[in-house]
Amino acid sequence: MFKKLRVFVASLLALILAISLSTLSSPAAPKGEPITLGYSNWAGWWPWAIAVDQKMFEKNGVNVQMKWFDGYVQSMETFAAGKIDGNSQTLNDTISFLPGENGGEVVVLVNDNSAGNDQIIADKSIKSVADLKGKTVAVEEGVVDDFLLVLALNDVGLTRDDVIIKGLPTDQAATAFAAGKVDAVGAFPPFTGTAMKRPGARVIASSKDYPGAIPDLLAVSGDLISERPDDVQKIVKTWWDVREFMEKNPRKSEKIMAKRAGIPTREYKQYKGGTRFFSLEENLEAFSDGFGMKYMPYAAKQMADFMVKVGFIPEKPDMSKLFDSSFVKNIS
Numbered sequence: 001m002f003k004k005l006r007v008f009v010a011s012l013l014a015l016i017l018a019i020s021l022s023t024l025s026s027p028a029a030p031k032g033e034p035i036t037l038g039y040s041n042w043a044g045w046w047p048w049a050i051a052v053d054q055k056m057f058e059k060n061g062v063n064v065q066m067k068w069f070d071g072y073v074q075s076m077e078t079f080a081a082g083k084i085d086g087n088s089q090t091l092n093d094t095i096s097f098l099p100g101e102n103g104g105e106v107v108v109l110v111n112d113n114s115a116g117n118d119q120i121i122a123d124k125s126i127k128s129v130a131d132l133k134g135k136t137v138a139v140e141e142g143v144v145d146d147f148l149l150v151l152a153l154n155d156v157g158l159t160r161d162d163v164i165i166k167g168l169p170t171d172q173a174a175t176a177f178a179a180g181k182v183d184a185v186g187a188f189p190p191f192t193g194t195a196m197k198r199p200g201a202r203v204i205a206s207s208k209d210y211p212g213a214i215p216d217l218l219a220v221s222g223d224l225i226s227e228r229p230d231d232v233q234k235i236v237k238t239w240w241d242v243r244e245f246m247e248k249n250p251r252k253s254e255k256i257m258a259k260r261a262g263i264p265t266r267e268y269k270q271y272k273g274g275t276r277f278f279s280l281e282e283n284l285e286a287f288s289d290g291f292g293m294k295y296m297p298y299a300a301k302q303m304a305d306f307m308v309k310v311g312f313i314p315e316k317p318d319m320s321k322l323f324d325s326s327f328v329k330n331i332s
Contacts, residue, residue, distance in 0.1 A: 103222025117274030124200025145186030212293025
């Protein structure tokens, strides 16, 4: 009888010890209401899928839900309407959607700089941007690759009025070009892969031609920063955990990102060179004041002036609270 009791007590103690150790080794359950951050199909934002897959937000003690949008514009409209707490978007598009609800939109992190992945792709009969005059270009109107198109046209003395714009979501624009329904297209990965399936298709302009013109960012609401600054800090920290994971586990990272993007892993590799992820030092530099497009405060002013000039936005918005570098600075 006593022997059975000793065995029972020993088993019970072992079970309690196992549960205690498991609890100690697991991250604490994140507190607070979920923070919803949007992201969509751009190579510089695919790494957020690693944070989800590896439960990095939970490990950092912040309750985050990453919401995937099939349409980039939909993600920005949802954020601007105050229906999510933050979003992954470009600097020029952030300016376009200012001020937004929930205390405005505030940039807290630079993910990357487009270094060739945003492209204007044309039929083989079109040799240069100047040859686009009178041609039909499919592009998602008012956002990043429309901005790239305007930059390229401006360089050769043309405007959007000199081409025929066919406004389509980027995936549909690429499909229309591949099917021969338009003469050119503005697109980014993975949709550039679709566009290049057209025989003879060629890149006539890309973000590589305009260094610093397309920084890709994480913007959050001003209210989130005011109400939950510690959680915003944990989100920014998570990004650097993701970057460390990518460096230590490149193959696994590529597999996770390719799955999120809906492309084969081998296809992901061809986009790596066109997306330049920012180091911590480059983030700090981007937030600082200076002359040149690599400095975001300067770049934002230049972009806003340019977008007013070409009619993208009616007037220059108040950008006095657009950047908050404190969260990046706290990482260093």
